Amino acid sequence: xxxxxxxxxxxxxxxxxxxxxxxxxxxxxxxxxxxxxxxxxxxxxxxxxxxxxxxxxxxxxxxxxxxxxxxxxxxxxxxxxxxxxxxxxxxxxxxxxxxxxxxxxxxxxxxxxxxxxxxxxxxxx
Numbered sequence: 001x002x003x004x005x006x007x008x009x010x011x012x013x014x015x016x017x018x019x020x021x022x023x024x025x026x027x028x029x030x031x032x033x034x035x036x037x038x039x040x041x042x043x044x045x046x047x048x049x050x051x052x053x054x055x056x057x058x059x060x061x062x063x064x065x066x067x068x069x070x071x072x073x074x075x076x077x078x079x080x081x082x083x084x085x086x087x088x089x090x091x092x093x094x095x096x097x098x099x100x101x102x103x104x105x106x107x108x109x110x111x112x113x114x115x116x117x118x119x120x121x122x123x124x125x
Contacts, residue, residue: 002116005040006031007062008052015101019050022108034062041069048115052101053079053086060089067094074119076112 006016008031020029032040034056040046049066053059059077066073076097077090087098096115103111 002047003028003045004030005044005046005049006052007034007037007049008055009033015052018105019108022105022112037062037066038069041066041073046073048074048076048112051075051077051090051095053077053090054081059086060093063090063093063095074115076115 004019006019006029008016010031010033016029016031030040030044030046051059051062056062059079063075063077066075075095076099077086077095078099078101079086080101082098082100090098096119097111099108099111
């Protein structure tokens with residue numbers, strides 16, 4: 001099972017539970033606020049980092065910084081209000097995917113599996 005880091009508001013447990021339920025591949029899910037990202041990346045390896053765009057100051061900047069710390073990190077950005085401008089910015093910064101939080105569990109499961117499949121060609125599991 002994968003170790004997944006969700007960068008979001010700590011009170012976001014409902015959506016985190018939906019995320020955990022969406023895919024059996026997502027084993028250990030840890031939720032942290034943006035202020036704890038540097039510490040967490042320094043102390044633990046995660047198979048996937050999910051950034052809640054609504055919970056961070058600037059998602060593309062955070063993705064770029066994390067990519068600079070760990071070049072082989074799988075990063076997905078999720079948002080309630082997707083825009084093509086933000087999608088472009090986070091993908092250029094190094095995110096593997098940009099998803100709407102409004103996806104159903106099934107759609108979310110498919111998207112997560114695609115992230116692992118696509119990145120498997122470039123990253124070690």
